[in-house]
Amino acid sequence: MATKFTAKPDELSKIDYKPPKKGWLDTPAEFKEHTFCWGAKAKNLNIVEFPNARDWSPAEEDWKLPENWQEIVLEGIKDRLGKYRSFKLFMDICVRCGACADKCHFFIGGGDPKNMPVLRAELLRSIYRKYFTASGKMLGKIAGARELTLDVLKEIWYYYYQCTECRRCSVFCPYGIDQAEITMVGRELMNLLGLNTDWISAPVANCYMKGNHLGLEPHTIINSMEFFLDDIETITGIKIKPTFNRKGAEILFVTPSGDLFADPGTYTAMGYLMLFHELGLDYTWSTYASEGGNFGLFTSNEMAKRLNAKIYAEAKRLGVKWIIGGECGHMWRVVNQYMDTWNGPADFLEEPVSPITGTIFENAKSTKMVHIAEFTADLIKNGKLKLDPGRNNHLKVTWHDSCNTARGMGILDEPRYVLRNVCNHFHEMPEDTIREKTFCCGSGTGLNASENMDLRMRGGFPRANAVKYVRNNYGVNMLANICAIDRATLKASMEYWVPDVSVCGLHELVGNALVMTGEKERTQDLRLEPLPEKEAKE
Amino acid sequence: MKIYNGGKILLGLIIFGALFASPFYLNMGKVSAKPELKIDTPEIQKLEDKKCVEPKEFMRAEHMQILNSWRDAVVRNGDREQIIISGHKYEKSLQNGCMKCHSNKKDFCDKCHNYMAVKPYCWDCHIAPKEKKS
């Protein structure tokens, strides 16, 4: 069935927001092409010992479910109602005021009413009412309750893989109802039946066995790093020698593996390498804990914990004092809100202190993990970096707050401070599209596959629209962020919606601006493209 | 059933219960007396036909409306036509009409008004008649 996604931007941006005549309770989901991901493969589910491992396809009628699938789902709901107050409360107290409706990027970009966060939640609530509340049992449809049929199960699957857990709805909800929490539970339920996607389950299996989503084996990590080091040498004349799995280093550095694999993430990785080298930081990379991201989070709480466990375990094995984390969105939601609870206490580590500035990172005194934007902002504030922002003069930059770091952490001004110090042209997007009201890239939570481009481009529309605004008004040509998924997905989204805007990580710009000891006069930026003023001189 | 964050939840529920159940415990052991009006002033005693301008039930519900319409009639339209019932003339006036018979404000007006916590603005302007000791 795999036809190519060919819809043009002006076709896609004609959006019909009018809901259908027929009520949602009786309208089964229509599986539209290019809006869903392929099913998980048996081998990947087997690696992490997940139930009902078999090859399956969402497009086929038969999902190869176990006989008692209904019982499994209902048991699963019951179990989670007892485990998560958030889930139980959010099933109960929604008044359907609709404030969340036009806040979801998938609804804004697609117009499907079941992508209004409230209705996406209602898909599951209707089941909750039917089987767990007195009024639903008695009144049935009048109370918005319905049977868990195969169609309903498919509908929940379809729409719960059309939510990126970005929490924008939760910002506007008068009760703080967070669809991300409900989607997480919904996806856990799907995983009880083996209904994961290939694009999530394969990275999970990779990460579990090989330490990172991309399945880079230890020697491959070193090989790809060699390319960056060669490029850095070409640009600066400096040969950097990072260490791997080195015991006794002061700091362990963990970043998403996407940074090691594909541009523009790779340029960000070069930025890290240059910064740490210039500081003479006593740090090490790890090939075992070679993934900051966590596709387990898009699978189940337990799976996320299993993958995350490697970071503390490796920090303990190597005997480091504390950890720096690279630029990644959901990784930082995990670090901020889950890691210490799951796998702490990290009492074998020390409270993080910057060896360069002596700053104590008090806000990380329990997790012992510092965000690299915090680390770098502190360096700049204390005047420890020599920077030449003019080297980024060819870039007119705007800042994309990633959903997880904005709404699950609140790291907003650290990267902006760094940005203002490493480049001269920085323009904010409209205020309703940044900071806590920022839009998702449209492809988070493991939706960044290639078979669901219609969904991704629609989901990316609101973000792209705001970028287009600053491009038209200020000539912005670079969209900077601190998220590996953003760097991968916004690239595609920009190519589609705003073709002349590129995407970069914060530390790529730092790497460009950083004046290193003993470097030769630079003529190229980290992308090996000529620096504009140097070009003019020649 | 184990309650998590039990302290805070319990505190919240105690506040909830204390507010919503307050009428029950605030009235505990208190005798609630309903207002008994006195209509035995000397002036009323003197009347042969003890009738007000309207029947009792109507007066109970609508006296404020009557006063209001009298005020409008007298003050705004200068219409001071008296009301005659069984040959007795009643002035369209709070002080010279109503209070002439019901001279016992404390035992008449105030009884219900206090019971119902109603504060009519009559007495913002009018001066209540001196109570005669009966």
Added chain:
Amino acid sequence: MSILFSFFAVIALVVAAYAGVKIANLQFLFGVIIPYIAIALFILGFIYRVLKWGSSPVPFRIPTTCGQQKSLPWLKQNKIENPSSTAGVIIRMALEVLLFRSLFRNLKTQLRDGKLVYGEAKWLWLAGLAFHWSFLIIFVRHFRLFLQNTPSFIKTIEGLDSFLQVGVPLLYMTDVVLLGTVTYLFLRRVFIPQVKYMSLAADYFPLFLILGITASGVLMRYFYKVHIVGVKELAMGLVSLNPVIPQGIGVIFYIHLFLISILLAYFPLSKLMHMGGVFLSPTRNMANNSRMVRHINPWNYPVHVHTYEEYENDFRKKMKKAGIPVEKE
């Protein structure tokens, strides 16, 4: 269909109360027995629901952060929208509960010529806030019927509510506001297509019920007056557990009371529990301090992980070849 169902359900309730009192003379049932049952269901049901929520733990610290986190001392933290202390959380919750802070953020997203624009959308916030505050003030005002000596603060509220001195009995502003906002909340459910699409009978029913309660109250105060002293006698009888049925109160009072009884009994079964739920919402009532203080998950259990040892066993040869240090040679 859900609109009609809810509408006729409320009409049926009105008719039931009317027939019950006017025809069948069931004053004691509608004036005493049903109110007692309703109050008991409300208070016990409410407590039960909250305790049910309480019986589920909050395993993770998941506040929705709506501002700058606490990090480096020279960066200004948004201490309310991204609180790291209890004081911040209390202020955040107070703003949420008293002023509907989150709803105040509401935006209207519109697509114009292929461009998205975000406009102000404060009507829902304004109507919602006015509705809830009016309801609260009216509720508090009613305490004059339940207390022998009405406390002065209730008299003050009553005085403020009627300070425009329109008509007799004085018009309460909250009565007008409540009628207006309930109507608005109903109309937006009907006229905004998306909101209509998501609305259930459970959304219309409380609106009609509250409209019925307000309308009967307004009629009783301003138009078809009842024997108000008798009403207080009945109310005082209820709360002093000495129920009496005074004569000649008027049937509209019994309709009012019956609808309120239904609202009370329905409350714990419904979305109206958001009144208690808003206080328990983990995305709002927690500090964002989980990197500073370890949050404990009571059901945290050990999980199966792929250990470093297993990893090294898988890749030892390749690691050694690439010059990566290993534990076992």
